[in-house]
Amino acid sequence: MKNKVFLLSALLLSMPLLPVQAADAAPESHNRQIDIDKVVVTKHQAEVNNVSFPYTAETGTQPVWDEEGNPTATLFYTYYERSDIKDKSKRPLLISFNGGPGSASVWMQIAYTGPRALNVDSEGYPLQPYGTKDNPYSVLDTADIVFVNPVNTAYSRVLPGKDGKMPSRDAQQKMFFGVNEDVNYLSSWIETFVSRHQRWPSPKYLIGESYGTTRVSGLALALQNKEWMYLNGVILVSPTELGIKREGPVDVANRLPYYTATAWYHKKLPAELQQLDLMDVLAQSEQFTLNTYLPHLAKGSYVEVADRQQVAEQVAKFSGLSVQAVLANNLDIPTDYFWKELLRDRGQTVGRLDSRYLGIDRKEAGAEPDYNAELTSWLHSFTPAINDYLRTSLNYKTDVKYNMFGPVHPWNREGDQTGENLRQAMAQNPYLHVLIQSGYYDGATNYFDAKYSMWQLDPSGKMKSRLSFKGYRSGHMMYLRYEDLKSSNDDLRAFIKASLPKEGQAAKY
Structure with a gap:
């Protein structure tokens, strides 16, 4: 079963591209277009951590230009600014991206850091009526936030060329749809945004989720070297591999602690592990993974039969699967198989991005789930x-379709050096700190892979004090669980405050 994200993207890819359109198009106009450069500003009140304050929401579009100054696309964004603070020079600016690639900024905007939160239950499951409510833990008390939608996501669109014709698909890909293409145009867009809003003196932070972590890692260096804009922090939420290789035994072994967390949640571990707290169980699983499982995988078929049996028994113990299932997969358990197999005896599958979510397949047989249970649940609530919210609260009205997932594929992944880009940006900029946030039940970008990337990001070890990791008892979007909405925002708030230099502290080693 292919990832539901890619299925949705494929469907969207088959739709014709539309020229951009005006947000305030007159009723008699039948052109479905987004205005290239226009904003709507609304005023609001927030209460965060029992402190009330006013803020404005600026919703609109800002162009992307080519080297000749011609607009090639327009990006839809929402900018929240606390309006009771006059001096913005010390006020942090948080620039937020989601991932995909091809995903809109909706996820973190109305569920994590923004002033409004999704109307879901305490564990993150959909509730009706669909909508949003106040977010009492938003970091808007500490930083202003702009949520940016890359080309073809949300209302962002490619523009016709000087000849009035839409660029070919190949031309669009070379401009926008690839690891380095994405970073190149977005760094220029950020420079324009910062200049327009007079935020050059402000401390600046990038936050990205999932593929957004690839994006912001690349942007950290591009902003420094291309726009001469230096950051104070980068936050990686459920990070991708960032070009840091982990093929073969490392890739296989790193999945096991995630399997352990999921099996613990669904009460599939042996009694001696199940009775322990999750963190104690994960500590054991991580040690086994690094000290025993990984070395045995590296030996391949040259492991002694008795040792192979012993390792299989331990893998079964920590994964919640049978020894037979582990051996049948040669100790290498694919994630698709795990999501299908773990609860096969109950007739249920577990979610990919958040393994707390359950699905029901057409038949219990097979090696992979029919669909991603968590993604259907999220689209259930986020889309309406x-x-x-954009129409009624932010007064942004248009007939253009809001692309939860937009047509951006095929995506050029060649030359992904974003992890090295981030390391180089940190080395050049003593102010730059990095925070990694991961959910223990995320099977798409698992938390142990995130730890591994952090360990490999700085081989010299000289910048370890500027790298930190926080884990949560939820999945890919850890903030959907109410308890983690608070803790993840608190961690983010603390990170921002801790990474601000003290008065007179120079950027030097």
Whole structure:
């Protein structure tokens, strides 16, 4: 079963590209277009951590230009600014991206850091009526936030060329749809945004989720070297591999602690592990993974039969699977198989991005789930909520379709050196700190891979004090669980405050 994200993207890819359109198009106009450069500003009140304050929401579009100054696309964004603070020079600016690639900024905007949160239950499951409510833990008390939608996501669109014709698909890909293409145009867009809003003196932070972590890692260096804009922090939420290789035994072994967390949640571990707290169980699983499982995988078929049996028994113990299932997969358990197999005896599958979510397949046989249970649940609640919120609360009205997932594929992944880009940006900039946030039940970008990337990011070890990791008892979007909405925002708030230099502290080693 292919990832639901890619299925949705494929469907969207088959739709014709539309020229951009005006947000305030007159009723008699039948052109479905987004205005190239226009904003709507609304005023609001927030209460965060029992402190009330006013803020403005600026919703609109800002162009992307080519080297000749011609607009090639327009990006839709929402900018939240606390309006009771006059001096912005010390006020942090948080620039937020989601991932995909091809995903809109909706997820973190109305569920994590923004002033409004999704109307879901305490564990993150959909509730009706669909919509949003106040977010009492938003970091808007500490930083202003702009949520940016890359080309073809949300209302962002490619523009016709000087000849009035849409660029070919190949031309669009070379401009926008690839690891380095994405970073190149977005760094220029950020420079324009910062200049327009007079935020050059402000401390600046990038936050990205999932593929957004690839994006912001690349942007950290591009902003320094291309726009001469230096950051104070980069936050990686559920990070991708960032070009840091982990093929073969490392890739296989790193999955096991995630399997352990999921099996613990669904009460599939042996009694001696199940009775322990999750963190104690994970500590054991991580040690086994690094000290025993990984070395045995590296030996391949040259492991002694008795040792192979012993390792299989331990893998089964920590994964919740049978020894037979582990041996049948040669100790290498694919994630698709795990999501299908773990609860096969109950007739259920577990979610990919958040393994707390359950699905029901057409038949219990097979090696992979029919669909991603968590993604259907999220689309259930996010899609109506963002469409209603933009129109009714932020007064942004258009007939253009809000692309939860937009047509951006095929995506050029060649030359992904974003992890090295981030390391180089940190080395050049003593102010730059990095925070990694991961959910223990995320099977798409698992938390142990995130730890591994952090360990490999700085081989010299000289910048370890500027790298930190936080884990949560939820999945890919850890903030959907109410308890983690608070803790993840608190961690983010603490990170921002701790990474601000003290008065007179120079950027030097």
